[in-house]
Amino acid sequence: ADVPKLGTCITCHGRDGVGTSPVFPNLAGQKSLYMVQQLEQFRSGARKSEVMNVVAKPLTDAEIEALANYYEGLKPSGP
Amino acid sequence: ADVPKLGTCITCHGRDGVGTSPVFPNLAGQKSLYMVQQLEQFRSGARKSEVMNVVAKPLTDAEIEALANYYEGLKPSGP
Numbered sequence: 001a002d003v004p005k006l007g008t009c010i011t012c013h014g015r016d017g018v019g020t021s022p023v024f025p026n027l028a029g030q031k032s033l034y035m036v037q038q039l040e041q042f043r044s045g046a047r048k049s050e051v052m053n054v055v056a057k058p059l060t061d062a063e064i065e066a067l068a069n070y071y072e073g074l075k076p077s078g079p
Numbered sequence: 080a081d082v083p084k085l086g087t088c089i090t091c092h093g094r095d096g097v098g099t100s101p102v103f104p105n106l107a108g109q110k111s112l113y114m115v116q117q118l119e120q121f122r123s124g125a126r127k128s129e130v131m132n133v134v135a136k137p138l139t140d141a142e143i144e145a146l147a148n149y150y151e152g153l154k155p156s157g158p
Binding site: 022028 | 110127
């Protein structure tokens with residue numbers, strides 16, 4: 001199933017949930033509730049990030065939920 | 080080797096880097112540079128967290144580096 005707005009996330013966090021540079025965190029297998037909370041904070045501006053404040057701004061609660069569930073469901077790659 | 084201050088981290092993030100509750104992020108295998116940046120932001124207060132602002136406050140740069148390296152080096156557990 002398509003996850004709305006995923007196309008934006010994968011630029012930095014990968015479709016596989018592995019950050020595409022050392023400053024982009026891995027999200028594969030991350031706890032969805034944590035990611036929901038962080039996306040809400042990025043959306044409101046409570047957590048500051050030039051990139052994330054912009055991309056989280058238009059997300060709906062349902063989209064945040066779907067994106068967090070998508071990334072939680074991925075198998076993390078080990079070191 | 081002992082990692083200084085690790086004892087504080089493991090309460091929420093586990094010795095294995097798996098968060099001990101749904102609101103505590105997994106850190107196992109996370110990118111160390113990302114974790115260094117976040118710990119610096121928690122230490123300065125630029126990123127807000129009631130818990131992390133307190134525990135990051137006394138960390139030295141060397142301790143932040145060591146903690147980030149420790150958690151990056153752990154194998155993440157999949158979903």
